Amino acid sequence: MKKRIFSVLTLSFALVCASFGQTTNDHSAYSQQVHKQFLARKELATSRNQALFDVFNQKLTTQEKEALEFLYAYMPLSDLADYNGEFYLNQVRTAFKAREYFDWGKTIPEDIFRHFVLVYRVNNENLDNAREVFFDELKDRVKGMTMEQAALEVNHWCHEKVNYRATDGRTSAPLALVRTAWGRCGEESTFTTMAMRSVGIPARQCYTPRWAHTDDNHAWVEVWIDGKWNYLGACEPEPELNVGWFSGPAKRAMMVHTNVFGVYNGKEEKNLQADLYSVINLLSNYTETRRAKVKVVDKNGKAVEGATVKFNVYNYAEFYPITTYTTKADGQASVITGKGDLLVWATDGTNYGYVKSEPDSPELTIVLDKTAGKTYQETFVINPPVPQKIKELSPEKIAANAVRLAYEDSLRNAYMKTFINETDARKFAADNGLNADDTWKYLEMSQGNWRDVKDFMQQEKNNTYLFPYLASLTAKDVRDTPCEYLLSHLRLGEKSGFETTIPKDMVAGSVFSPRISRELIRPWRPFLQEQIDAQYPTEARATIEQIVNYINSNVTLDEIENYYKCPISPQGAVELGRADKESRNGLFVAICRAEGIAARIEPATSRPQYYTNGEWINVNLNDESEAQYPKGTIVFNNSDSNIVKPAYSSHYTIAKFVDGDFLTLDFEGDAALKTLPGQVSVDAGYYRLIIGSRANDGSVTTDIKYFTLNEGETKTLDIVLPKTEGRIQIQGIVDMNSRITLPNGTETSLKLIANGKGIIICFADPDKEPTKHVLQDIPNQQAELNEWGGGVLFLVPDDKVSKAFDASVFKNLPKQSVWGVDNNRGLLNAITSALQIEFSNNFPLTIYLSDIGGILYSSEGYQIGIPENILKTINAEAATKNP
Structure with a gap:
C-alpha cells in the first residue's frame, strides 16, 4: 500500500506548480481542502492535543507546516493514537532534505512527491x-x-x-x-x-x-x-x-492495487475513494484486463441502491474479495480485472445473490432472492487467466547479477553470524541454572534481539513463569520486543495478582502475556492499571461489566478512520478515545489481564473472551446483553476417495452467515482438525462449506454446501475432494539415462534415482521466494511421497549455485530426496525443449516423469500446492496402469 505527502516552495511555488501543470489556484484550493480536513482531525484528537499538535508551536517553514497539516489531515487513527508530533516533523524534514540533496528531487511533480515520498506510512x-x-x-x-x-x-x-x-x-x-x-x-x-x-x-x-x-x-x-x-x-x-x-x-492476476494516503487525483482507476484515502487499481500495468459488470436487483427486478458487491477470487478454499463496491441508485457495480473467472456476491444485509463472471460475460444481473436457512449444494469451476510470455534478460546480465547477489548474501550472513550460537547459549543456561534446550530455543528465535532476550532471561532466571511466558509470545515478538517491555508485563502481572480459579498453566499466556492479537507489544499494563484504579478505587479488581462499561464510555467505536487496519495500542485507544473494533476488542483483553483476569481473542471468530468457572465466555462490546451464543458441533470426516489428506484453508473451509455474507472461520492450524475426523464447536447458525480441488492449470473445481446448524446439534460433513476436469497427457519425453552431478562431485542417472518408479524433478533457484515456497510445501506431503518411493530430485543450475547455499536448511523433505547441480543447464534445456516452452528463469520448474521418461506433470513458476498436484498425477497414473 502507498502513501504520499505535500510540500510547497514558498515564494517560487507558482512557478513550480506551473512547471508541473498545476496552477496557483489549484494549489490554493487543495491547501484549503487539506486545512479544513486538518482542523477536523485536530478536533477529533483533542485528547492528545499536546503530544500531537504542540509541534506546530515551533518555528516551521511554510512547506513544513503545510506538509505536517497534510499528514495530520489524513493519517489513520493508529497514527493519531500512538505517535507524537516530533516523529512526524522529523519525517517531513528528512523527506525535504532528500529532495534537495538528490538531483532527481527537483523533477518530481508535487502530487507524486506528496503521496509517494513524504508519507511516512x-x-x-x-x-x-x-x-x-x-x-x-x-x-x-x-x-x-x-x-x-x-x-x-x-x-x-x-x-x-x-x-x-x-x-x-x-x-x-x-x-x-x-x-x-x-x-x-x-x-x-x-x-x-x-x-x-x-x-x-x-x-x-x-x-x-x-x-x-x-x-x-x-x-x-x-x-x-x-x-x-x-x-x-x-x-x-x-x-x-x-x-x-x-x-x-x-500476468495471471485478477487484481493488483495499492492504498493512497490522502485525496489523490492521479490517472489510475480507483476501486475506492474515501475521505481519507483511495485504493487505486494497477492491474493494467501488468496484464490484459476486462471490465466485469453486474447489476443488483431485488426479487421484483428493481435496482437496489446501497447493496454491497464483492468481486471474489477463489483462494485458500474461500471466495476472497479483490474489491468491494456499494451500488448507487442504478444498482450497478463494475471493476477492471483480469481475464479469468470471478464469483460476484451481492447483499443488502439480509438477502443475497451471486453470479459467476467469466472473461466474455456481458453485464450480469444479480437477484437478491436468497436468505439464510435454505439447504442446497452446487459446483463451480473457476478458471484463472492463462499464462503469458514475460520479458527475458540476457545470460550475461543474469550471471553478473548472480555474482553480486552472492556477495550480498555473504554480507547478510556475516551479520547473522553475530547472533548468539548454540554453544554460548547453553553455557549461559548452565551458568544461570536454566533449562538448556529452552534457553537455546528462545535465544535462537530472538535473532538480532538476542541480547535483550538474554538479559530478560538472566533477570528472571528464578521465575517459574519464565519459559511459559516466552512460549506465549510469537517468534516475531521474541525477535523485536525490548527487554524492558518483557519485564514490565511479567513483573506487573505477578505483582497485581490474578484470580485464583485460573488454571496455573493458563496464567502466563492469558494473564501475564502482552501478546493479544497482531498488535506491536508495548508497555501498556501500568497505564491501564492506573486508569482502572482511578475509575474503581475501592475495588480490588474490576468486574467484567465495569470493564465493558469503561470501554463503551471512554472509547468510541470507529470502523472507518483506521483505514490501514494497523492495530491501535491499548494505551493509545484510551488516550485518543476512539478505536476500530479489533483495537477495542484488544483493549478489553488488555484491561482484563491488567486486572488479573484471564482473557483472549478467540482465534476462529476473533471475539474477545474472558475465562471463568472453567470456560471461555464471549463478550460483545457493542451489546452488553449478548453474552454466550448457542453452540453446535461440526465433525469433519476424511473420505476414503481422497488422494491427498484434506487440510483446512487448503482444501476446505466453513463460513458463518453474518449480515448477508459468509465470514470464513479461522481454523487453519487448529489442533482439532490436524487429523480427520476432527470436530469443532461453533455458534449455531447458517453456514457454507467450500471444498476445492485445484488442477495443474490453476483452475479449481469447488463443491459448495449451504446448511443450518441448530443449537445442540452435531452435524457430520464428509470432505470429498472434487474431481478436476481434464485428463493426464504426456507433455514430452526425457531420456532417463541423463546424467546428474551430485554435490560430492559424483554422477548418477535419472533412471537410478527413479528407483523403478517415476521421478519428481524440481529445478530450483534456492535464493528466491518461489522456490522456498515449494520447499516449504513439500514436507506437507512427506509421508505420502515416502510411501510412494519414487525419486525426488532437486536440481540447481550451476549459474544459481552460491557459496551461501546450504541444502541442509531445508528440513522434512522426503527421505529419498537428492540434491544435484545442473551443469550449463543441460537437463533444464532438454526438458524445456521437450515441453516446447520458452523458459525465462521463472523458477521453480517442477515436473513429474513416469518410469519411462514421459512428462506427466509440469509447473513453471510460483504456485502453491505443487506436491499435492503431483500426488494426484501419480495416483491417476497408477489408476491407468491398474484399472
Missing part, C-alpha cells in the same frame, strides 16, 4: 525512524547516479540487509526487519518502499490481494522513475526494472 507496519537512518546510510552510495540506477542500487542495499522468509501477519517496522535480517514479502516491500522514499524516489507497495491461479498472495514495489511507474521485487534485485520472479504470476 507504507501499509500496516509499526512506525519507526527508518527514513532518517536509511537516508544517512544511502545518501553517499547513490549520489550522482541517475534515478533508475539509484532505484536498482537501493534494492541491492535492501538485499544486503533483508532476505525472504515466511513469518506471521504482523508487519514489523523497517528497522526491526534489519535487526532480524529476514521477513515475508509484505515486510520486504514495506522496507524497500521506505528505503526508496528515504532517498527521494517515489515508491509504493503494490500487491495482489489473492492470486487466481494458486493460493497465497504477494506484495512488491513500484517506483516512479522519470515520469513512469516501474516495478521491482523487494529485496530481490535484478539488473533491470520491470523484472521479477512474479512477472509471470502478475
